[in-house]
Amino acid sequence: MACKAKLMIPEDEKYEGKPFALSHTRTAITTIKAKLNTQQLQRFEGSCFGHLLLIEDLKWNSQIVHDLLMRKADPKTVTQVNGIKFIVGNKLIQFTAQQFCLITGLRFGKLPFIPKATNENCSLKRKYFNSNKPATLSDLHTAFIECTDDEDALKLGMVYFANFVLLGTEKHVLIDMRYLKLAEDLEEFDKYPWGAVSYAMTNASLLRAVCAEYQRVKVPQKRKMPKQRGKRAQTRMRSGRPREYIIRGFGFALQIWAFEVFPALEALHFTVHEDNRHIPRILHWRSNTVARFREVMSQVFQNFEVDVQLLRPTDIEKQQPYWSWGDDDNEEAMVELFGDEAEEKIGTSREEKDADVEETATLPSSSKAKGSVNDVRSLKHQLRSTKDQLAKLRSSNRGLRNRVRDLEAIVQKNCLKHENECDRNKKAIRDLTLKIAEVEHYLKLEMEELKKIMVEKAMRKSVLLR
Numbered sequence: 001m002a003c004k005a006k007l008m009i010p011e012d013e014k015y016e017g018k019p020f021a022l023s024h025t026r027t028a029i030t031t032i033k034a035k036l037n038t039q040q041l042q043r044f045e046g047s048c049f050g051h052l053l054l055i056e057d058l059k060w061n062s063q064i065v066h067d068l069l070m071r072k073a074d075p076k077t078v079t080q081v082n083g084i085k086f087i088v089g090n091k092l093i094q095f096t097a098q099q100f101c102l103i104t105g106l107r108f109g110k111l112p113f114i115p116k117a118t119n120e121n122c123s124l125k126r127k128y129f130n131s132n133k134p135a136t137l138s139d140l141h142t143a144f145i146e147c148t149d150d151e152d153a154l155k156l157g158m159v160y161f162a163n164f165v166l167l168g169t170e171k172h173v174l175i176d177m178r179y180l181k182l183a184e185d186l187e188e189f190d191k192y193p194w195g196a197v198s199y200a201m202t203n204a205s206l207l208r209a210v211c212a213e214y215q216r217v218k219v220p221q222k223r224k225m226p227k228q229r230g231k232r233a234q235t236r237m238r239s240g241r242p243r244e245y246i247i248r249g250f251g252f253a254l255q256i257w258a259f260e261v262f263p264a265l266e267a268l269h270f271t272v273h274e275d276n277r278h279i280p281r282i283l284h285w286r287s288n289t290v291a292r293f294r295e296v297m298s299q300v301f302q303n304f305e306v307d308v309q310l311l312r313p314t315d316i317e318k319q320q321p322y323w324s325w326g327d328d329d330n331e332e333a334m335v336e337l338f339g340d341e342a343e344e345k346i347g348t349s350r351e352e353k354d355a356d357v358e359e360t361a362t363l364p365s366s367s368k369a370k371g372s373v374n375d376v377r378s379l380k381h382q383l384r385s386t387k388d389q390l391a392k393l394r395s396s397n398r399g400l401r402n403r404v405r406d407l408e409a410i411v412q413k414n415c416l417k418h419e420n421e422c423d424r425n426k427k428a429i430r431d432l433t434l435k436i437a438e439v440e441h442y443l444k445l446e447m448e449e450l451k452k453i454m455v456e457k458a459m460r461k462s463v464l465l466r
Helices: 025-035 038-045 050-055 062-069 097-104 123-128 137-146 150-166 178-183 186-191 194-216 252-261 293-301 350-361 368-465
Strands: 017-021 083-088 091-096 243-247 271-273 285-287
Touching: 017 062, 025 038, 025 050, 025 137, 025 150, 038 050, 038 150, 062 194, 062 252, 062 293, 083 194, 091 097, 091 252, 097 194, 097 252, 123 150, 123 178, 137 150, 150 178, 150 186, 150 194, 178 186, 194 243, 194 252, 252 285
Parallel strands: 017 243
Antiparallel strands: 083 091, 271 285
């Protein structure tokens, strides 16, 4: 049984691109930290958005995100259950709401009704926004910066973070004024399922982004060239620059999901995993180097041997207030792979099919069917055993790498500590030497002064004796 899943963009028509994330994390977090005082910032850190203040230095890796979007499955060939599906190697992988929750630590749930914000029922709208024209994100930025009331500044800061980071859109877009009404009660604001809102915006943008961009600037069909004059397929615009498009919502969640699911990105030093006690998972990763289009494609997303790690919640994550799926740990809902009968590459080549026919033809006629079934079952069993052994080795290697990394950190910390102690000792010796020199100089001056006094006394005494 062969898998019918196909790529949204055919393999020979993929192109280099540069997606821009409209989630202004660095700008928004820097602005919030500069605007709020210590007490306000402590209250913000204790809110549902507090943990995300730590992603201020998280870098957007546009190449990895674009290469992954180039592997998006055509919705007509797969069943879209709860997210976007990607074809990587011979695997069909799904980015779901549960995974978005594990990565961001944002709450999911049913969206409650929020009354429309008017000048009569919303003090924030009445105080800081012009009632005669619609308010944009630029107006929200101005209102937050110019606010002088401590309580209102915190409320506007929460709405500011939600719009600029989690719902990332262009600054000229109108804001949903109902969020201002919701922010008047910060306790209710904290309980609001911001994860569901952010995921809906992000998922819709990811579903449209490459598809819309592909339809708008579709790669023209290259006319066939003689073999001796064959050239590589064009993957850039005529100007030589990658094609640019935008990702609305919280695109960083898809980037961190790729870091979690594909260990090869860390092995190739595109990313760095930081072992810490922070929750959620977005706080464990950072980008290391700028990835290249062909390198990521060939070694990760087009590699049929690439390893895929199932993204499952740990016991600690299941106990977090943002996790609302209970103990249900459905493997198929988290990461869906091709079945055992479709382990082969998508679209088997003619040479592989001919080889299979020849191999079958060489078997005795009475044992072709039975022997083939037994061989296939034996191979499947060996394949599963090999996969299990590889999984154990990977887990062991990861533990060893983590241990080595911890030891390196301890050694580095101790070396730094000893270096600091040596520096302090050297400084103390220098200070003591200077102090001794000052004392010697002072004593020398005192001795000279005493000698002068003694000489004057002797001269006076000699004069008196005369």
